[in-house]
Amino acid sequence: MKRPKIALAHEFLAQFGGAEKTLEAIAEIYPEAPIYTAKYTPETMPESIKKRKIIAPKNGLVNRAAKFFFTFMMAPVFESFNFDDYDIIVSDGNTWNKGILTKPNQLHITYIHTPPRFLYHYSTENTKRDKWYFKLFFSYIDNLLRIWDYVAAQRPDFILTNSKETQKRIQKFYRRNAVVIYPPVDVNHSTVIENKSIQKPYYVAVGRLIKYKNFDLLIQAFNMLGLPLMIIGDGAYARTLKGMASENITFMGRISDTEKHRVLSNALGLINPVKDEDFGIVPVEAMAHGIPVLAHDSGGHRETVIEGVNGMFFSELTVESIVNAMKTFDNNARNGAYDKNKIRQSAERFSKERFKEELKQFVEEKWNNFSRA
Known part of the structure; x- marks a missing residue:
């Protein structure tokens, strides 16, 4: 033929x-x-x-x-x-x-x-x-x-x-x-990439800093929690978001893929507050490093996040809902509730x-x- x-x-x-x-x-x-x-x-x-x-x-x-x-x-x-x-x-x-x-x-x-x-x-x-x-x-x-x-x-x-x-x-x-x-999805990341520039445990969020990504809710929640948060990305909403953020929140801007994977591999977890993701590649990239994910219970998240295995959900797009979920998620992440190998395995199907x-x-x-x- x-x-x-x-x-x-x-x-x-x-x-x-x-x-x-x-x-x-x-x-x-x-x-x-x-x-x-x-x-x-x-x-x-x-x-x-x-x-x-x-x-x-x-x-x-x-x-x-x-x-x-x-x-x-x-x-x-x-x-x-x-x-x-x-x-x-x-x-x-x-x-x-x-x-x-x-x-x-x-x-x-x-x-x-x-x-x-x-x-x-x-x-x-x-x-x-x-x-x-x-x-x-x-x-x-x-x-x-x-x-x-x-x-x-x-x-x-x-x-x-x-x-x-x-x-x-x-x-x-x-x-x-x-x-x-x-x-x-690039899931070939099985080891931690040493990051000497950041010493204390932190959480990370990745995405374009635009209104519908709900970074404003995430920042307000972390202002209340006082937990370290690294935000990777840039966009039209960046100045507004920086103006509302406390000192525990660091804006890294747009960085290389290598640096992004370095930050992800050393994080306690990834937070994704986006509603109705079509699929959601970033959470899977985090999982490839063995990092658990806290995500809004909607859209493509429901096909990648497995409750209790590689992360958990928060149900409402409110500051209160994120804060309450983060308290549980933080306790789980710090106390070994998530098996890094199982998290990595959950990413391999993508x-x-x-x-x-x-x-x-x-x-x-x-x-x-x-x-x-």
């Missing part, structure tokens, strides 16, 4: 986060496949991406659209991509890639990280829609976009996703069945190698059936 030609599609290559790490793993499976994207900023990408053939618009439309008219100018950009030379298109994204146009003899498999949060009233980092003078305008635009989003979600032949939480959203909003393949094998098998199986039909 003739070997199929494969192309990859990723929405934006403008920052290197969890979605881009997923793309990186997919690209390792298909080393000869070009990557189509609407925006490419090479200086933000690792060498593994920069060495690939990247196909992106060069007319500046995307950059101009991103400033304001982003939401209703992007669909035509993705629909304009030409995949005529390829048999299989593997795309990943939140909003636009599922809407790319393919022909009947082409197989399109898309990996949806989540349906667009801004369209379905999930919290996002963009607060523009919260301002009263934009609400009426965007309510009209978003109604039109929801129609396009539903239509676009019917185009892929198969849908993959990152968690049972997101799988439920895809069924609810698109009436499509999705197959869960958990995203790739490894990068497992992701690559599952995705490769899925694509091969679907192509074999598709090409014989």
Whole structure:
């Protein structure tokens, strides 16, 4: 049988986060496949991406659209991509890639990280829609976009996703069945990395410092508890958060992956106060170091945190709920209630190698059936 030609599609290559790490793993499976994207900023990408053939618009439309008219100018950009030379298109994204146009003899498999949060009233980092003078305008635009989003979600032949939480959203909003393949996480960290710069035991939180991540509640809770907390990350809400923090809280800003793993490996535990995580990669990264996790009882946390084995939950998004849970969590963490080896083992099912094998098998199986039909 003739070997199929494969192309990859990723929405934006403008920052290197969890979605881009997923793309990186997919690209390792298909080393000869070009990557189509609407925006490419090479200086933000690792060498593994920069060495690939990247196909992106060069007319500046995307950059101009991103400033304001982003939401209703992007669909035509993705629909304009030409995949005529390829048999299989593997795309990943939140909003636009599922809407790319393919022909009947082409197989399109898309990996949806989540349906667009801004369209379905999930919290996002963009607060523009919260301002009263934009609400009426965007309510009209978003109604039109929801129609396009539903239509676009019917185009892929198969849908993959990152968690049972997101799988439920895809069924609810698109009436499509999705197959869960958990995203790739770097879990190859079995030893403590010595950190001489920090002497006393501490907790850690990691993420972009934006409003919906609920770092304000976490900071208020740790102000009351007086426990040491290291916060890794930066964002638009950083100045506000620093202004409310006591001396027991340290802001580390944006640091390298090596330094992040150093901080994680020496922590008593990780705290993740985010509601409705699509999956939640950071808690699994902490578990790979044998570090227990305290997380909000919602979303993807329910698929990674196992109560009593690798962490525990707090139920309400309130300072009081975090404080009460932290008292129990702190006692458990300091008194050896969590087995580091069991915590590490719980992270191994989310490894990068497992992701690559599952995705490769899925694509091969679907192509074999598709090409014989």
